[in-house]
Amino acid sequence: xxxxxxxxxxxxxxxxxxxxxxxxxxxGHTALYWYRQxxxxxxEFLIYFQGNSAPDKSGLPSDRFSAERTGGSVSxxxxxxxQQEDSAVYLCASSSRTRFSREQFFGPGxxxxxx
Amino acid sequence: xxxxxxxxxxxNIQEGKTATLTCNYTNYSPAYxxxxxxxxxxxxxxxxxxxxxxxxxRKERLKVTFDTTLKQSxxxxxxxxxxxxxxYLCALEGGSGNTPLVFGKGTRLSVIA
Numbered sequence: 001x002x003x004x005x006x007x008x009x010x011x012x013x014x015x016x017x018x019x020x021x022x023x024x025x026x027x028g029h030t031a032l033y034w035y036r037q038x039x040x041x042x043x044e045f046l047i048y049f050q051g052n053s054a055p056d057k058s059g060l061p062s063d064r065f066s067a068e069r070t071g072g073s074v075s076x077x078x079x080x081x082x083q084q085e086d087s088a089v090y091l092c093a094s095s096s097r098t099r100f101s102r103e104q105f106f107g108p109g110x111x112x113x114x115x
Numbered sequence: 116x117x118x119x120x121x122x123x124x125x126x127n128i129q130e131g132k133t134a135t136l137t138c139n140y141t142n143y144s145p146a147y148x149x150x151x152x153x154x155x156x157x158x159x160x161x162x163x164x165x166x167x168x169x170x171x172x173r174k175e176r177l178k179v180t181f182d183t184t185l186k187q188s189x190x191x192x193x194x195x196x197x198x199x200x201x202x203y204l205c206a207l208e209g210g211s212g213n214t215p216l217v218f219g220k221g222t223r224l225s226v227i228a
Contacts, residue, residue: 004158033215033216035218041220042204042218042219042220042221043159043204043218045215045216045217045218048215056214056215059215091158091159093158102147102149102164102208103149103161103164104149104151104159104161104216105161106158106159106160107158108156108157108158109157109158
């Protein structure tokens with residue numbers, strides 16, 4: 001079946017603009033995660049959605065970042081008033097989070113460049 | 116604060132040898148530990164998961180150990196091949212059921228022919 005897809009694959013924006021990044025998880029996966037990866041760095045957790053529970057927003061670096069997940073499926077990560085330090089690859093992952101399957105399936109990422 | 120350390124940023128080994136990567140953690144009691152592979156320009160790909168009550172897990176040429184006393188996991192690739200060259204990430208998850216994975220920074224492995 002189809003894997004996790006993300007769009008756009010690349011986004012170049014000017015400082016101060018808002019951007020929206022989209023993630024389509026694997027159908028049926030209840031858990032969805034957003035991470036950020038800067039050049040040469042590990043994955044930085046941003047936000048986590050699990051079913052109908054309130055999202056875990058503990059990783060969002062500032063109130064300029066927000067995310068929503070509509071209908072338990074597609075998710076959008078929004079960055080308002082982008083700054084140069086927001087430049088990174090934004091990765092989305094989904095998981096079924098059952099007792100027997102906790103692996104995360106990652107999308108290819110969106111490379112964001114803020115000029 | 117919680118901390119995950121992967122022993123080195125880069126590791127070079129000769130083809131055919133066994134590669135051993137280390138993941139150490141502090142101030143954490145993970146219920147699960149996972150290893151992922153990441154190639155340049157791509158998202159990580161899941162390799163193995165080991166539970167806190169398991170000592171060792173194998174999959175083809177891969178072996179993972181988990182020592183909760185030492186707070187350490189070792190990841191072995193036997194009979195390494197140039198195609199194994201990639202960055203390997205360890206990730207920890209707590210046992211409450213609703214905690215996200217916490218990733219280490221990864222070790223970049225280069226297998227030289």
